[in-house]
Amino acid sequence: MYKEILKTPNINCKNFCLKKFVKYSTQFCFISHFFILVAKYSEIARVFKLLKILELLCLVSKKLPLLTISILTIFFFLSCNNKLPDKIYNEKSGGTFKWFITDPVEQLNPINILYSSDMVAASLIFEGLVGYGQKVNEFVPLIAESWQILDNGKRYLFNIRKGVKFHNNPCFKNGLGRDLVLDDIVKTFERIADPKNEGPFWPLFSKKILGIDEFHSGKLKTISGIRKINNTQIEFTLTKPFVTFLSLLATPGAYITPFEAWDVYKEQIGSHPVGTGPFRLAVWNPVEEMIFVRNESYWGKTNEGNRQPLLDEIIIKPHSNPLIIYSELIKGENFLHYMNPSNLKKIEKAKEFNEQFKIYKIDNGLSFRFFGFSFNRKLSPISNVNLRQLIKHNLDKKLLMNDVEENFVFANSVVPGFLYDRQGLILNKNSEQNKTNPEITYSTTQRLEILSSIHSEDIKMLEKALNKLNIKHKVNILPNKYYQEITEREPDIFRVSMTPVYPDPEEYFNLFYSKNHELNLMHYKNSEFDEIFEESMFEQNPEKRTKLFIKLEQILNNDLPCIPLTHEAERYYAFPKFVKGLIIKNSIPDFRNVWLDKP
Structure with missing residues (x-):
């Protein structure tokens, strides 16, 4: 039985102890119930001691009265735990x-x-400094019990909660989890910036924390923008006052992990999670x-x-x-x-x-589906904005009704409407005009290449529109390494579904930011768009930021680097x-x- 526990460090102590004790005489039912209570509040490692003590007590039970055994047990429990639990688990x-x-x-x-x-599994095991609340742009304290935003959003001072422990795990000495310290936070962000570990969250933090890119390139040995103030306070200094910094800290990439786990498990860390x-x-x-x-x-x-x-x-x-x-x-x-x-x-x-x-x-859900156009293909007819507008306005979205029933709504803009106030946003004002534009001239040998991971209803809708416009095309279905194929082949039109890492309009507009080469699959470039987008990243006033978002939507509506198809609707x-x-x-x-x- 002891071997079973050693192989399984995370055990249900109550059930285990109950099975272990049930074989003993009913005259010790009081002790059995007491041990179940002890196991429920004790460290896992102390269960071994309790089991050994129980067996010793059972051996001497014929010589010692029940009251004496109970007193000895209580003294042992107090010596292991120093004090009783603050409050007993209730009937819930x-x-x-x-x-x-x-x-x-x-x-x-x-x-x-x-x-x-x-993400779901990780949320049970790990925590970051802050977490998402139930409302948009609402954050709740986790490892950080409070924080201050200083210098108009350029500095964040976090007060770290006392008593936060990592899980018991073999990576620690004696298998017992230790208290979280500020170095764990520092090293977590150093791992994000380490080129050896470079993953999907690195672009989110790159160029945002002071010195993080210099650490990434090897110019600095530490991240200068992360500073320990004392044993319970840590400060982050940003390169600019990024509005969404708390959103970044609530993402899985910023979950705090112990350095021991990385030292022991190395590249297998994904199979041996250790958190708080x-x-x-x-x-x-x-x-x-x-x-x-x-x-x-x-x-x-x-x-x-x-x-x-x-x-x-x-x-x-x-x-x-x-x-x-x-x-x-x-x-x-x-x-x-x-x-x-x-x-x-x-x-x-x-x-x-x-x-x-x-x-x-x-x-409201966050996912967004669209058709993207490759702007790198200058000789393709798709580089003509009039053709893109014609395709858009000849799509019969009624063909997507099955998708709408499956929890989607038609998208008329890039960003879902609930993320910011749309008052003043005017889109598609030239719809009828676009439908009656003069015919687009192009060589008959020119054919549009369409790429998708599945032959979906929206692809069928696109084919129907292209046939109506007498545009030659070929649909290629590539279910494997799809996004890599988009990058390498640069098809004229491609189908994309995305869910933002955090719930903010910035995540959607980032798809069209020319400096974001990883997300901007269209290779779309517009200097005015980039300038306004960068301004929105630092604008602390919500009303002014909303006006910037409206300008961005209008630019995209005119240039049409993509055709919005659906947004996710309610989830049940x-x-x-x-x-x-x-x-x-x-x-x-x-x-x-x-x-x-x-x-």
Whole structure:
């Protein structure tokens, strides 16, 4: 039994101790229950000592009265823990949350996380200085309990929370997680900037923190813009007053990790996650299940003063078939299920469904789908803006109604409307004029190359429009390494779906910023656009920033480097009524206050 625990550092102590003690005489039921309570609040490593003491007590039980044994046990507990827990877990504590997801988790190295399933799993294990709130541009304290924005947004001073511990893990001495220190924060950002680890989050921080690019190039040995003030305060100095800096700190790339994990696991760090979050990874079988157990050392507390998280464990299982996942919801084996509007309409009127389940609604999603045009192909007819406008206004978007039913809305602009006030934004004012433009002249040998990862309804809609305009074309479907193919082949037209890393208009306009070579797949260049976009990155006044966004939208509407197709609409999640305390932030569930109201 001891070997089983050593192989599984993240164990459910209560269940383990119960099985271990049940074989002993009923006259020791008081001690058994006491040990279960002890195991629930003790460090994992101390469970071994408790088990040995229990066996010793059982051997001498015939010689010692019950009261003496109980007193000895209590003294041992006090010597291990110094004090009793601040507050006992209440009746809301405990239980296993079961959740099916459509895609398996691939890797959990924070600086390389891209996919939604990876983000969900990482949010259980890791934390950054700040996190997203439930509203746009709302942030909540995590590792940093408070912060100050100084020098008109150019300096950020963070007060680091005391008592934040990393999970127990073999990378630490004796396997016991240690307290987080400021060096962990410093080294986390040095890893982001290290060329050896360069991942998708590096462009987000590049040129923003003072000295981070010099560290990246090897000119500096430290990042000059990150400074430890004392043992609990750390300051970030930016190159300019970037408005979205807190948004960047809330992304997975800025999750704080211990240097020991990187030293021990090296390139395998993505398979051995170590963080400060509310849960620890106990079991990971990529194609079958992941089991996350409660982090007993987590710093968080509920509003009532009870320790977070309340759940014992979360079990996540991948399955690619949505119908199977839905059936598991009905059977009571899946406690959270994403539903598109069309499916929801079919079942929400059913009495049995409403008696057992509730619906959680997120008003707006963030994903954006569009057709992009390659501006590098100067000899292509697609370089003519009139042709691009003709294609746009001959698209019959009614053909996308199935997509709309699947939780999308037609996009008339690049940025979703809920991210900023659109008053004063006038788009498509020349729609009818564009439809009646003179015919575009081009050589009959010229043919448009269209690239897509799938032969979707929107591609069929595009083909229909091109046929109507008598434009020759060829559609190439390339499901593998699709974005690499866009970069290398530079097709005339290509289909793109994107979800921003953080919820801000900046992320959408960044797609057309000429200095962002990685995201600007169109190779679009407009000096006026770039100038206004850069101004919006530093404008601290929300109203002035909104006016800049309106100007950017109007420029894109005139130049048309892309045709907006759809934005994500409302998102719906069904869950059993016995699941309590669930909230979703930036499309990711927060499980810290979740509890199960059932026997």
